[in-house]
Amino acid sequence: MVGRRQSFLTWGDIVRDGPTGLELHYVGAAAKVACLLSGWHIQASPYWGSIMRVLVTGGAGYIGSHILFKLADAGHEVAAYDNLYSGHRWAVGDAPLHQGDINDQARLDEVLGKGGFDAVIHCAAHIWVGESVRDPLKYYRNNTAGAFTLFDACARHKLKAVVFSSTAAVYGEPLKQPIDEDVQKAPINPYGASKLMAEQALIEAAGAYGFAYGILRYFNVAGADPKGRVGEATPENSHLIKVACETAIGKRPGMRINGTDYPTPDGTCVRDFVHIDDLAAAHLAALEHLLAGKPSLIANCGYGHGYSVKEVLDTVQRISGVMFPIEIGARRPGDPPSLVADASRIGELLGWTPHHDDLDEIVQSAWNWERKLAGGRDLGRPTSS
Numbered sequence: 165m166v167g168r169r170q171s172f173l174t175w176g177d178i179v180r181d182g183p184t185g186l187e188l189h190y191v192g193a194a195a196k197v198a199c200l201l202s203g204w205h206i207q208a209s210p211y212w213g214s215i216m217r218v219l220v221t222g223g224a225g226y227i228g229s230h231i232l233f234k235l236a237d238a239g240h241e242v243a244a245y246d247n248l249y250s251g252h253r254w255a256v257g258d259a260p261l262h263q264g265d266i267n268d269q270a271r272l273d274e275v276l277g278k279g280g281f282d283a284v285i286h287c288a289a290h291i292w293v294g295e296s297v298r299d300p301l302k303y304y305r306n307n308t309a310g311a312f313t314l315f316d317a318c319a320r321h322k323l324k325a326v327v328f329s330s331t332a333a334v335y336g337e338p339l340k341q342p343i344d345e346d347v348q349k350a351p352i353n354p355y356g357a358s359k360l361m362a363e364q365a366l367i368e369a370a371g372a373y374g375f376a377y378g379i380l381r382y383f384n385v386a387g388a389d390p391k392g393r394v395g396e397a398t399p400e401n402s403h404l405i406k407v408a409c410e411t412a413i414g415k416r417p418g419m420r421i422n423g424t425d426y427p428t429p430d431g432t433c434v435r436d437f438v439h440i441d442d443l444a445a446a447h448l449a450a451l452e453h454l455l456a457g458k459p460s461l462i463a464n465c466g467y468g469h470g471y472s473v474k475e476v477l478d479t480v481q482r483i484s485g486v487m488f489p490i491e492i493g494a495r496r497p498g499d500p501p502s503l504v505a506d507a508s509r510i511g512e513l514l515g516w517t518p519h520h521d522d523l524d525e526i527v528q529s530a531w532n533w534e535r536k537l538a539g540g541r542d543l544g545r546p547t548s549s
């Protein structure tokens with residue numbers, strides 16, 4: 165990311181126009197690259213060399229771990245904060261793991277108090293819609309009250325920015341597709357509602373206490389690190405591509421398609437699947453944007469087009485070479501026929517351009533990871549948590 169941005173500005177531009185804050189950011193980036201190339205280690209202030217110091221809550225989980233790797237690859241200083249409820253110690257790689265709960269104010273004070281962090285990326289949450297219906301208070305306690313405690317700590321420790329993992333579930337069942345950020349928010353389950361309340365609190369807290377926020381509303385995140393270092397290992401998973409890969413590898417007996425009579429091209433539901441590596445890159449871009457002093461933002465994170473459930477299952481079968489059984493069932497209540505992002509805003513604001521917008525690529529990376537988890541001889545196995 166640093167390299168990508170450098171190409172937009174030359175030293176000549178900077179000298180001619182004089183250094184604004186943003187340009188100093190680029191100067192810092194150039195200095196950082198020079199130091200890295202010459203083997204120097206930069207230890208000065210957080211903005212020297214534009215190194216960002218970032219704490220990722222939920223960093224031992226699926227999305228948080230990929231963000232850690234993405235930021236570390238770009239030369240930033242990262243650490244994870246996670247209670248290991250559904251995350252894994254191995255998933256953080258070389259990043260420090262601060263074990264703790266987002267509801268634990270004293271532990272947050274301890275970590276944020278001495279960490280010197282510029283920003284927090286807040287991924288920690290409970291994530292299953294069905295469970296949220298059965299046990300709503302579990303979701304409000306963790307996703308809403310926990311977020312309040314975290315945002316309060318961010319304000320008291322004077323962090324400059326918070327990036328929040330939100331979800332398309334805040335929209336509910338919008339009549340208009342693709343879904344833009346300004347459509348009415350009407351979540352249809354406690355999971356979506358718990359996230360929407362956290363969004364609102366973040367916006368108001370940021371305004372009142374003086375930090376920047378970035379709210380990224382993810383659509384269906386899938387796939388694994390293209391380098392195979394990390395991937396999805398969240399227990400009791402219900403994500404379509406993950407479950408299909410688990411079925412192909414033999415962990416589950418078969419799959420079920422819930423409804424083949426939707427008003428979609430093949431009758432099955434259509435969802436906007438975004439590759440985890442592109443999603444992680446969006447967080448890096450959001451942080452660079454906010455820490456360069458640009459305005460807070462709310463943006464969808466999807467590709468703006470979808471794939472049907474049937475297309476996804478066909479692709480997993482073709483790539484894995486396993487023709488697992490697929491049962492056809494009735495529609496499930498609360499499943500809209502199509503959920504596709506209007507993805508224009510994130511491109512306009514952050515210059516975010518997907519690099520993995522391809523179902524085969526998403527599935528191939530997820531399948532490679534599933535084989536690694538299962539201990540495939542050619543891929544090795546991560547150590548357990």
Ligand SMILES: NC(=O)c1ccc[n+]([C@@H]2O[C@H](COP(=O)([O-])OP(=O)(O)OC[C@H]3O[C@@H](n4cnc5c(N)ncnc54)[C@H](O)[C@@H]3O)[C@@H](O)[C@H]2O)c1
Pocket residue numbers: 221222223224225226227228245246247248249250251252264265266267286287288289290291306310329330331332381382383384385386398403
């Ligand atoms: N996976 C998706 O497709 C998707 C889609 C939309 C939004 N999101 C959002 O992305 C975020 C990450 O989701 P994920 O798929 O990586 O889930 P995950 O379960 O793999 O990761 C969540 C992590 O948070 C940790 N955690 C949970 N509660 C905690 C607490 N109280 N204190 C500290 N750590 C805690 C867990 O141990 C885990 O490591 C969530 O906020 C979720 O709402 C995910």
